[in-house]
Amino acid sequence: MNMQNIVITSGCKYVDIDAYASMIAYRELLKTTSDANVIASTTATPNQSVPPLILDLKYSLDDLTKDENCKYILLDVSNPDFFDTQVTVDKIVEIIDHHTGFEQHWASYPNIKTQIEFIGSICTLIYEKIIESGHTEILDTDMCKLLIAGILDNTLNLKSSITTDRDRVAYNELLKLGNVSEDFCKEYFSACESGVMKDFEKAIRDDLKVEKAGVLPEVIGQMIVLNLDNFDHEKMNKIFADYPEWMMNVVLLEEGKSYIYFGGDGVKQRLEHLFDKRCENDELLILDKFLLRKQIMEKAREASSM
Ligand SMILES: [Mn+2]
Incomplete structure (x- = not known):
């Protein structure tokens, strides 16, 4: 047999x-x-x-x-x-x-x-x-x-x-x-989140996208989390301090929103224009329905080719 x-x-x-x-x-x-x-x-x-x-x-x-x-x-x-x-x-x-x-x-x-x-x-x-x-x-x-x-x-x-x-x-x-x-x-x-948070910096750095898409800054990070409870803003700012302009798409699964943190000259205006939405302050734009990074990049490319 x-x-x-x-x-x-x-x-x-x-x-x-x-x-x-x-x-x-x-x-x-x-x-x-x-x-x-x-x-x-x-x-x-x-x-x-x-x-x-x-x-x-x-x-x-x-x-x-x-x-x-x-x-x-x-x-x-x-x-x-x-x-x-x-x-x-x-x-x-x-x-x-x-x-x-x-x-x-x-x-x-x-x-x-x-x-x-x-x-x-x-x-x-x-x-x-x-x-x-x-x-x-x-x-x-x-x-x-x-x-x-x-x-x-x-x-x-x-x-x-x-x-x-x-x-x-x-x-x-x-x-x-x-x-x-x-x-x-x-x-x-x-x-899953506590696994990622154990090495927060590595998780973000390993996943950074460095690619020019429309008006977006060239360096874009992403993290998908349940909520912001364990999110380390200080560490995030440290990671991006090396870059003249950047953004970080934090997808909040509980709220179903994207929190887009950013830095660099003129990024605020460009993001407000792209999403037709006012920023909360000089470092954060909130999307009421989350978008993944690839969707944001697609949107920016489409907008710039119009
Ligand atoms: Mn699958």
Whole structure:
């Protein structure tokens, strides 16, 4: 008897909670519905979106296996440049992703089952597959917590514009099925935040964008936090002291707002003009509905090309 080994994996740089949770949940589903020996493994490391709170749940990833004949399923990635390094294309049997752009590419591989859809989170898709299979017993409390965390992270607390109604339905049903209270959501974000805050300076510096977009200052930082309770303004100012002009987009998930801190000559006027909004003072502009940095840069580019 040689049982088929299936390895569920994701991207090569790091795995976020959406990839981490969906890999584990899909493993549990396939274990239930197929005869294959299914494992979920990665050569990459989980990032800050997978805090100890999540790693301590009863489900986790498997160790890597060395099996020449195994088949691969890829979740949360469809750009072949970013596949986990253990994967070779001839061994892929399925790809499920929500980053669009490679649908045409995979259409010429008839042996690979693909599902690439515009949706907030891959965890939503896996939740739907579990419901369709009828095996709701898979969705115990810890499994629900995993999938909820993936949805919350990738949709920014369901407030990002990429959030679909399917994500909202999955989120609400998972809360009920797993008997998970909304407190868990806050706990989850706080746990991620305390990981980031441990090395606040590094977190900002490693993520700085230095790129000219319209009237925006050339140096733009971003941090996504629950609220400003743990945000260190002094450290922020220290980081940006080296730059003649800068801005920092702080996305507040509880309020659903962007706090844009800035510095440099004329930046205030340029931002007020771009957003058609008065600043609170000489260092802060508040957007009533948050925008991600990439959306702000897009807006600035569009405005300057008009
Ligand atoms: Mn994702």
